[in-house]
Amino acid sequence: MYVAKSQGKKRGVRYTKGMEESLQRSSLVARHLFLAIENNELSLHYQPIYDMSTNQIYSFEALLRWRNPTLGAVSADETIRIAESTGIIVDIENWVINQAIKDLPQLRSLTCSRALISVNISGLHFVDPQLPRYLLSILAKHKLTAADLVIELTESALLKDINEDNS
Numbered sequence: 001m002y003v004a005k006s007q008g009k010k011r012g013v014r015y016t017k018g019m020e021e022s023l024q025r026s027s028l029v030a031r032h033l034f035l036a037i038e039n040n041e042l043s044l045h046y047q048p049i050y051d052m053s054t055n056q057i058y059s060f061e062a063l064l065r066w067r068n069p070t071l072g073a074v075s076a077d078e079t080i081r082i083a084e085s086t087g088i089i090v091d092i093e094n095w096v097i098n099q100a101i102k103d104l105p106q107l108r109s110l111t112c113s114r115a116l117i118s119v120n121i122s123g124l125h126f127v128d129p130q131l132p133r134y135l136l137s138i139l140a141k142h143k144l145t146a147a148d149l150v151i152e153l154t155e156s157a158l159l160k161d162i163n164e165d166n167s
Contacts (some may be wrong), residue, residue, distance in 0.1 A: 029078060030086050032068050037095050042066050044099050046107060049118070059116040059150060060107050062100040064092070080122075080154070089122045097121075097135065101142050101149065118150040126153055 036042050043065045051058035066074045083089040097119055104117045125131060139145060 056113045057111045061118040120152045120154045
């Protein structure tokens with residue numbers, strides 16, 4: 001059913017053993033993911049974005065990584081896909097936002113630049129009317145301003161809109 005729904009309206013698919021294995025994997029990952037924040041299993045890596053006109057790092061993009069003791073390293077694609085489908089994405093993104101904003105002063109000190117921090121958020125989080133207030137409170141807590149943060153909408157939100165328009 002979920003495979004058929006993901007391919008658009010009025011579609012059917014034939015059941016395969018691979019679908020069951022995929023569903024079992026997703027269920028297992030989801031169970032572990034709900035404890036990932038609490039168990040301190042998430043981490044951020046920072047991808048520098050370089051501005052050739054100023055010869056400086058302009059921004060750092062926060063990239064989520066998850067290493068679970070049982071599952072090992074779980075790909076970012078799988079983590080995000082399952083987090084979005086289970087609804088835990090907002091909690092994970094709040095953790096990412098907090099950690100990235102907290103880390104920005106140290107990243108700046110390492111590069112001697114006034115770089116920004118860039119964070120991806122899902123469409124679900126993006127439409128939350130409390131998001132701007134939440135972001136401003138986290139920034140203020142770390143003595144930063146809205147000008148220090150770039151919010152990017154995840155590709156999955158855009159792809160979902162495109163797929164729904166084509167159905």
